[in-house]
Amino acid sequence: MNADARTDRWTRPARCLVWQRTVAVGVPLAILGTAIVWRFGGILPALVVLAVALACVAAIAQVRGRRFDRRWLIAALDAARPDLEDSSDLLFAASDTLTPLQRVQRDRIAARVDAVAMPPLAVPHGRGGVVILAAISLMAAALVAAWPDRPGAALAPAEEGLPALRGVPRLTAQALEVVPPAYTGLPPRSSKILDVRVPAGSQLRWTLRFAPDPRDAALATIGHAAIALRHERRDWLATYRADASLLYRVAAAGAERAGLPPLHRIDTIADRPPQVRLDTPNVPLTVLSAGQRSAVVAFVATDDYGVGASARLRIVVAQGEGENVRFSERLLTLSGSGGPRERRFTTRLDFRALGFTEAGDVVAQLIVADTRAPSAQQVRGPSIILRRPAAVAQGGGLEAMTRQVMPAYFRSQRQIIIDAEALLAERPRPRADRFLSRSDAIGADQRLLRMRYGQFMGEEVGGGATNAMPTNDDEDDAKVAGAEADHDHPAAATAGLGVTEDVTAEYGHTHDEAEAATLLDPGTRATLRQALDNMWQSERALRQGEPRQALPFAYKALRFIKQVQQATRIFLARTGTDLPAVDMARRMTGERGAMGTRVLPSAAADPVDATPAAIWRALDGPRQDAALDALSRWLRASPGVADPLALAGAIDTVRRRPDCSRCREALRAQMWQVLPRPVPGLARRGDGGVVGRRYLDALP
Template identity: 50%
Template sequence: MNAAAAAQRLQQAWRAARWRRGLDRAALALPWAAAAAAVLWRASGASLAAAGFAFAAVVAAAWAWRAAAAFDRRWLIRRLDGLRRDMDDSAELLFARSETLNELQRLQRARLQARLAAGAPPDLRPAWSGRGIALSGVAASVAISAVLLWPTSPSARRETALAPAPEVAAAPGQPRLLAQNLHVRAPAYTGLPARDEPSLQGRVAEGSRLDWTLRFAPQPTGAELVFLDGQRLPLQRGEDGDWRAQRPLIRSALYRIVARGAPAAQSQRLHRLDAIPDRPPQLRTIAPDRSLSLVGPDQRSWSLIFDANDDYGLAADASLRVTLAQGSGENIVFRERTLRVPGRGGAAAKRYAHRLDLAALGFARGDDLIVQLSVDDNRRPQAQNVRSASLILRWPADQGSEATGVEGLVKTVMPAYFRSQRQIIIDAEALIAQRRKLEGERFVQRSDAIGVDQRLLRLRYGQFLGEESEGAPPLPTSDAHDDGDAERDGQGRDGHAQAGGEGGVADKPAAPDEDGHDHARPPVPARFGEAGSVLEQFGHTHDIAEAATLLDPKTRALLKSALDEMWQSELHLRQGRPQQALPYAYRALRFIKQVQQASRIYLARVGPELPPIDFTRRLSGERAGLARRDDPLAAATAADPLPAALWQALQPVPGAAAAPVDYAALERWLDAHPERVSDPLAFAAALDAVRQRSDCADCRARLRALLWPVLARPPAAVSRRAAGDAGDRRYFEALQAEAGR
């Protein structure tokens, strides 16, 4: 017991000593890391200063760890022998192996362990370097203050920051811009480095901090930045004679540098700043590959994979909202929870993957599981959020239940919607592609299921031709059909013979009727001599009076052809031959598209509904309220006539003065319709140029060219002739070459 207690106390004292030494060395080094960061900040900006401080901190930590690692076992033995006389200069025996000691050495080690366990725990920590830490902190503080307060020399500023400005003709004594610089500091969350723009214009991130530095000679009495939207930013003159101003850029802008007494050419020059907006994250769903998925056999989990990217960076984690819908009808209960999904990848592109445990969520038959991923970017102060489309995992309820009593058959639930012909083709092609992976029986079953969908779609379109519904079971008490006779004849309830095929049952016309239906006789005797009764008793028609007036004969013929192709497609699908069914399915789709593009339909004739005649006005000569037949036709006005009117006003007329332009109306139109202009800054610059020089033909032509794309297109126009292929172009070029000779 004494040995274990002694070893524990000794280990704690040793660990405390190493921690003391590491913290002592870190306290000596960290102030100088801050001083190095201040130097870098003054020289190159905040981003490089942060990187330099992080590097200096890592170096200080490594130095502190190495100093603490010097307190090894040899140091501990020397420390124990030096601090405690009761160790009898035998502290080395505490760390020796028992098999290497003799009996006397073992007895001595036992005495040392008893002394360590009985007495106070040894304090092996070295003393703090109080004087050294204080001196280091004071010296580093002085160095940081000197770096921050040290003035920047004008020569250094001229060499590193300012660039020569374009030369402008100026009279003696007029202030002229000699040097210029625009320092751009992007928002910290973008991670973009600070940079200089010598031309005072460029594309910068939205929200960037802009610092202007200008030098004039001779010095003006005042200077400012005048923006085209009317805002003014005064320039402040510093001790070194340079003029400075600061402003964050929220949106794109055009501005001028206006100095008092400066030449007009310098004050009229426009500088353009384009603010690049921070786009919201782009989110893409990788798995599952469809919005609605059905639970597979023995499926216990659901894998979700999303890819996201952003221009500046994404948040480390995403939010996954999971909603479980249980019940049916009006008794639906929703349970919602939110999960955090970590992202993997770089700062600007991440992949979010998660696997949902269906049993843990309480997912059961008849339930729907809806998930939606929400991703944020690292924009500050307000992050942009984007959400994925809702993904649904459905566990269908029982499709049927066994009936008891009179029916003794299996009832099936009618599907909620019919599939389209295009979807049937897609399913058939997907089944053909998976043929090698599926067993024979499973392949035939899936082909038969697609054939059932084809049959339902055929019946749906058949209603437009007046065909009766097939497959509708009669009432149990109805004696209109003799089921026993039908079964003996080999026919089903839908009037089709059931032909057994490989893997499925195909509806096929059978005797005795040529149209493939077993028609019931009317239960009530028909009256003798009536044509309708004779037709109902001895004939059969597929037409319904209301449906017969819906489509014109040509459209009915197309729809009949589509039904015939659907029949053949269904026949091969039900027999497990999807490859042979595809040509018929494609032809059915082509006929359906032609039917959908039919230009007219026939409607049932109805009598005209004329207003009643007012006999009190008969022969009275009163014409109030009657339309005048001699009213002239008036030209229609455009919905937005201002651009067209300005475009016509800017049209040059040879020998005539330039027409005036309503600048205020055009500015109001630009503010009201910013979405119709592709480049608002170019439009504003051209408008300002025309306003400054109304007699400038080139300026007016430039503004007129910008107005052309925003003009309303006429409702009818001459279509451009097709350019033709390469052979046509060679022929026309040869004709032109022949004409030029």
């Protein structure tokens, strides 16, 4: 006998024993698991679990049997047969690899092996534990299978208004269990009718009973896949997760002769996002008092089911003036107080800890989330602005008209540079039309800033109003070059002190003269002029869609602006009210010929969707099915319908019963709500009859 034959013959009993023990333990456990799944999940999942469990038992037995190989056999032979003199490995060695002495020893032990029967080599284990474990598993499986049904909702009589025909399945009892999502905190409930309103994400379980039992049944939905019903004992069961509203009817095989069952609807209630309101302070903007070191802020967050126990407070600190505004941002975690549906988040802001020491703003905004699972809804509440005003120097006379720093006009040139660099660094690069549009928008901002600076050089902004933005780029070029605007003001003649012309020159509208509008020293004026010139070059490049060419000019303009801000003082001239001159020739004459019209332009009416009206007219025509298909497509594409489920149900009823006039009228009633309302006409007022006309004729 060769070595492989000896190995297979002597290890086969050990492998069989391992297979027997594995099967004796694994099969009862598989039966127990199958019974549990069948009890709570149905026959199909139970069969899947049984197949997987048996495959696992076989795989485990195969793996355990592999350890009984030749190495194990040699050790077992040496331990079980002392007469082999620890030389059993020679029985499995090839003859050409042995020495003469080893061949002699192999022949001696081979004769001893053949002379005496081989004892069992596998170590015997007690069978009592295996038998007890198998018995417990089988008893538990029988107990699970025989356990009575869990107490559910009591079935209520069903009344669908269909005639009872002999041999035709008819729905006799019904119940609908609703298990809301855990995050809502609502308890499970049972409904005796099949029309319910549930929170979105609820688990629904139908329990239906027919007489007699049909061969098959399902919940036929409108616009969705049918929900299959499974038969368990006397009842038909189905489960469904209600993520969206649903319209369905109970359809049993063979019940078509009794008529069309009524439609039922499941309305889902969407979880609304949290609402955040200010509590302390209760106004968005609060001006801090001098020397105030801290402030208390409080928000109140509400939700329909629950607000998260913690929230984040976003704090932005802005300090400085002009181009020297510095920003810092941080997030704080706050714990709320109060019930789950309304929580109050309060904290005290320490300005020194935030680094808020100069004039500027502290903006606080609460970021809160609800408890919806698996994805919570997060919202950002309103912002609270805590403002610390800059100190204003007090004085009188000419000193009151001085500014130590430039006004708030000079604060956005840096932002224009940031926007242009962000546009160039954006990846992937926007399309050409979008890139040009965004570059043009940045150029428009550059133009507005240039015109604001131009006011301090005595330039007009256009239209005779210093707060209106011009729209003619050629006019802007002329202004940048120093052209003066023509206001048709009376020229001031040189005269002595106290003359009328001197009073007009002193208090009149003189801002079209650069030197009279802003008293700047010549060096500052030259620097500001260079800033305006570079702004114009930057604007031109941005308007042409070349932000890279505009950046050098924008940086030069920023440097010149910084130099202007470092001027010691800037004197602003006093200007009076610029009112139009009164035409004394027309005064008190009653002439109204030159007055403009006061008629408001008519606004364009919203476009009217003619599809529902066309379908309304086509319902009685020969192509009724095509009209119903068009109405179904229009309903899916129109999210603004007040009750889409009712309209869909009416469409389905007419489609199934085309000869039912009452069903068609119900569909018209639903469509009446979506038809465009006619524009009311204007009726002419009555003339009052004979007496009224006589009175009107008598009027002069």
